[in-house]
Amino acid sequence: MAVSKKQQEANRKNAQKSTGPVTPEGKAKVAHNALRHGILSRKLILPHENEEEFNAIHNELIDSLSPANLLESILVEKIAVCIWKQQRLVQAENATLCLGTRTEQIATGVSGLFYDVTSTGTITENDFEPTNKSHLDWLTAAASELLELNITKIKYTLDLKESAPVSYKKLQDDARSTGLSVTSYLTQRKINITQYLVGLKDYCIKEIDKIQRKPLIMQIAQWVQMRESISFGEIERLFSRYQTSLDSELYKAMKALQEQQKSRRETKETEVIVVEED
Numbered sequence: 448m449a450v451s452k453k454q455q456e457a458n459r460k461n462a463q464k465s466t467g468p469v470t471p472e473g474k475a476k477v478a479h480n481a482l483r484h485g486i487l488s489r490k491l492i493l494p495h496e497n498e499e500e501f502n503a504i505h506n507e508l509i510d511s512l513s514p515a516n517l518l519e520s521i522l523v524e525k526i527a528v529c530i531w532k533q534q535r536l537v538q539a540e541n542a543t544l545c546l547g548t549r550t551e552q553i554a555t556g557v558s559g560l561f562y563d564v565t566s567t568g569t570i571t572e573n574d575f576e577p578t579n580k581s582h583l584d585w586l587t588a589a590a591s592e593l594l595e596l597n598i599t600k601i602k603y604t605l606d607l608k609e610s611a612p613v614s615y616k617k618l619q620d621d622a623r624s625t626g627l628s629v630t631s632y633l634t635q636r637k638i639n640i641t642q643y644l645v646g647l648k649d650y651c652i653k654e655i656d657k658i659q660r661k662p663l664i665m666q667i668a669q670w671v672q673m674r675e676s677i678s679f680g681e682i683e684r685l686f687s688r689y690q691t692s693l694d695s696e697l698y699k700a701m702k703a704l705q706e707q708q709k710s711r712r713e714t715k716e717t718e719v720i721v722v723e724e725d
Contacts, residue, residue: 491528493535501531512704515711522704529697536690578658586658589613590651598644604629607640614647 492498505527514520592611601607608615618640622632633639638646 491531496535501527504530514704515708519704519707519711522700522707525700526697526704529693529700533690533693533697536686536693578661583655583658585613586651586655589617590648590655593644593648593651596644598641598648601640601644604640607644611644614644617647618643 492501505524508523508527508530509520512519512523512526514523589611592613596611596614601610604615604618607618618629618632622629625632625635627635633643636643
């Protein structure tokens with residue numbers, strides 16, 4: 448529907464009468480409209496972060512600091528950005544500290560060094576636990592009978608039961624844990640009794656060797672932990688410097704906002720005095 452020239456002229460005159468918001472609250476609302484999508488906060492939110500959480504911080508600061516113009520709104524947003532980055536820094540620092548104390552990381556570091564000086568293989572978190580005496584007794588008993596046993600002559604489970612009862616019980620327990628018979632268990636693993644016993648003997652010997660060398664393992668673990676703490680110490684120093692920088696930015700933004708609001712209030716008071724004198 449076409450608009451008449453008369454209506455167009457009326458619209459133009461009405462538009463000239465509009466002066467926009469005149470109250471501080473109205474002006475502040477308009478200022479926030481200009482910042483609806485953010486100026487300083489663009490690309491601030493990382494993919495794993497929640498934009499609504501940042502907006503909640505920003506809105507709460509707007510309510511408490513009451514910016515009345517565009518400049519004050521920008522300063523409030525800058526304060527919100529500083530606080531958001533500080534929260535992110537705390538989360539990153541906590542995650543880094545947790546990573547530095549993870550025993551599996553230390554175990555991996557120990558394995559790389561320990562394997563060079565022994566034949567015990569990979570070190571796990573369990574190797575840092577106190578020695579279980581009953582487990583050590585079982586390892587010793589199983590290793591003793593297997594070392595004395597001519598493994599290649601064992602063809603049937605009955606022979607194993609009579610010659611090496613500790614190893615036989617272990618084979619039974621392993622089979623039962625899978626819900627299979629001994630024969631089905633060996634078939635599923637595609638091994639025979641001889642291969643099972645060779646693997647069991649190697650396991651027992653390595654575990655006993657680890658236990659005997661535990662003092663050495665713990666010494667290497669302490670060295671690895673110390674080495675990791677040095678590298679994490681450097682990261683902590685970087686965190687500290689960044690925190691200092693954020694604190695400085697936050698302080699400057701707060702101070703600038705206070706000065707701007709103070710100047711605005713003084714200007715307003717001066718205008719009121721002038722009007723009263725007139």
